[in-house]
Amino acid sequence: MAVSFANDIRPLFREIDVEHMQAYGMPLDSYSWMSDPYNNYRNAQDVLNSLITQSMPPGGPFWTQDMLDRFSQWMKDGYQP
Numbered sequence: 668m669a670v671s672f673a674n675d676i677r678p679l680f681r682e683i684d685v686e687h688m689q690a691y692g693m694p695l696d697s698y699s700w701m702s703d704p705y706n707n708y709r710n711a712q713d714v715l716n717s718l719i720t721q722s723m724p725p726g727g728p729f730w731t732q733d734m735l736d737r738f739s740q741w742m743k744d745g746y747q748p
């Protein structure tokens with residue numbers, strides 16, 4: 668089964684992640700924002716990059732390889748809701 672935003676990706680973000688990033692205009696809990704195709708799916712790519720480079724969340728806890736793989740697979744599967 669394809670990776671789904673609601674079932675597999677949204678639960679990876681903590682409430683503190685959602686609240687802090689909302690203030691920067693990045694609603695991590697929003698499917699429409701995360702799957703916005705504008706600029707070659709820039710929002711999802713930027714989020715993934717910030718997690719891979721461990722620039723986010725500041726000071727951790729950083730995402731495990733399993734979490735990063737799941738996010739990448741969601742993108743590869745075509746950003747399923």
Ligand code: HEM
Pocket residue numbers: 680681683684687688691693695713714717718723724725
């Ligand atoms: C496009 C990607 C992102 C950008 C450009 C970004 C940018 C920022 C900036 C500028 C801050 C405030 C300054 C700082 O505390 O360093 C911040 C804070 C924060 N971000 Fe992000 N962020 C991104 C993605 C994420 C993601 C994916 C998560 C969580 C999974 C996250 C979690 C947090 C948290 C929890 C804070 C508050 C830290 C604190 O105040 O202790 N951010 N982010």
